[in-house]
Amino acid sequence: MLPDRKMYGLLNRPQSKSGFKPLPVVIIGNGPSGICLSYLLSGYVPYLKRHSIHPHPILQRKLEEAPDISILDQSIEGSMITLSRGDWMGLPDLPFKDWLKQKRRGLRNNRATAEDIAQYYQHYVMKKGLQKNFSCDTVVTSVKKVSAESISNHAQKDLQESSDSLWTLNEKSTEVFQVDGFFKTVKGDEEPFSIYAENVVLATGTYDGPTWLGVKGENLSYVHHQLSALEEAVKNNIGIMSDPVLIVGAGLTAADAILFAHHCNIPVIHVFRRRVSDPGLIFNQLPKMMYPEYHKVHQMMKEQSAACAGPYECYISFPEHHVLSFGKDKKCIIQDKNGYQKAYKISMALVLTGSNPNLSFLPNNGMDLAMDSDQPVNPKRNPIDVDPFTYECTQEKGLYALGPLAGDNFVRFVQGGALAVASSLLKKANKNPP
Incomplete structure (x- = not known):
């Protein structure tokens, strides 16, 4: 993984207290999907490792064709989810087994406890310097797309003046996502917030409601x-x-x-x-x-x-x-x-x-985004309908879904899905260079 300066601005620019200035992307969820995408959007860009051999021969040949071009900038044609087998629970550039060795113990019969995995993800965020991207103790209560007409004059002016964004909003359509929720303060109070984002990624997993x-x-x-x-x-x-x-x-x-x-x-x-x-x-x-x-x-x-x-x-x-x-x-x-x-x-x-996701913050609990819009979202039977190359929701442009919500029920597939989203967002940015 190599740093790429053009990605640094995605999540690190200041935001006004009012929340009107739109962020390029908001990721909802702090599990492996969200962590991996945050990593890719924070300046770490994947390249083919010299002399490496991927178990998928077709993908290996594709990667060898352009070894000096970032995988984010390549078209992998449907093989995105097979990009990394690696350690089953691992995230990019920090193998899970290596982390366990640092703790002076190995996997028991290759099994890891839920506590191990949670600690590994927390350590990963710290190790890769991603803390600034995460807002802990935050509950999202609503995500909806709003038009310029529905935003106050103050908000419209702020949207138009956000020249430091990597994306320039289309003059004919200033639709953005409004993300509402609240922070939990140290005293236990709930402080509401409202922010705008040009893209939103759903990475909340499906463990909210066990069956x-x-x-x-x-x-x-x-x-x-x-x-x-x-x-x-x-x-x-x-x-x-x-x-x-x-x-x-x-x-x-x-x-x-x-x-x-x-x-x-x-x-x-x-x-x-x-x-x-x-x-x-x-x-x-x-x-x-x-x-x-x-x-x-x-x-x-x-x-x-x-x-x-x-x-x-x-x-x-x-x-x-x-x-x-x-x-x-x-x-x-x-x-x-x-x-x-x-x-x-x-x-x-x-x-x-099994378990079911909590998508109460979406209109109609997210059912309109599912493969079968008459049934609740379910990771196995009725996932969110996404483009397999970008993971963008087919029913709502600018909205993405990762992990189990999109039917990827293995952590080992997360890296490919996050890579697909990061690649899509980067292509959007390049269409409107600063």
Whole structure:
């Protein structure tokens, strides 16, 4: 990664207290997608590393054609999301494993805890000098496009005089995005703000609303909906001698929980509705060579069912089962497809059946931006409809979506998506040079 001075002005120029001067871009979200894009917009521009070999041969040939031209300035023709395999959780120019070594410990069976990952992202922001780009303790309550007619005379004058912007607003259309929200002060007060931006990037992720089963007892204290609860339980002495942990779900988060529990020798009861051979199951869609750990979980699901004992200790799978209820005595009742019920004593339950984003700050909760505008945005079934080359929303120009909102449910794809957005923004800037 090499610094490029022409990108420095994107996020670093002063803004008036009134908030009328438009920023070139506002990124909403402080996860890996937002961090990676902030990095690319702060002066770090990617070039092909000499003598490097990319696993995708077609992409390798494309990159070798113009090694002295920034990847931001190249057209990668649809291969954007494959630009970096790298470490699964890593961001550009600071491998996750290297950071763990600095902490004087290595990955446990290549597994990282949620706490590890959160600390890594915080360290990354500090290490790369991105703090100035982040406004912490900030809640966005509204994002809407406004026209010149709807803005006060003071605002219009400020918009027209913003000559230090890398973009010059089109004289015929001074539409910008108005971003409203509030800061949380040290005293706990809420201080409102209103700013304008020429482009807005949605990078909020989808973990705001975990999906609930809607069964009796799901609100009991031993029933959780986040993987971090298992990590916390391990610290509190849950282990091999404990009652089993019930894990509900057949996605990658459930697989992460199973791998973590398996490493810690914690007994697991795994309940999921689909058949193991169901082509819709995510494990049946992943290349085995690239995702060996997840295929290990899939193998466990196949070979270690309650009906057929297998080689894996401390794990039992229940395909085509669902949870009926949770009891105050920590007994869980599950039922198979034929209506046969079983009760199990468990130490805790993890319901990991997906989550939904909170897009309440967008008109109609963002539904108008989705692939199916009649249904809520969902990272797996109904992501935001974006141009695959730029990640710009097809229904709203100037609005971009990154990460799970755009259907990229792996951190390893984040770098490509952020690169696509950064490239698009740079092309817009070059159309209107200062």
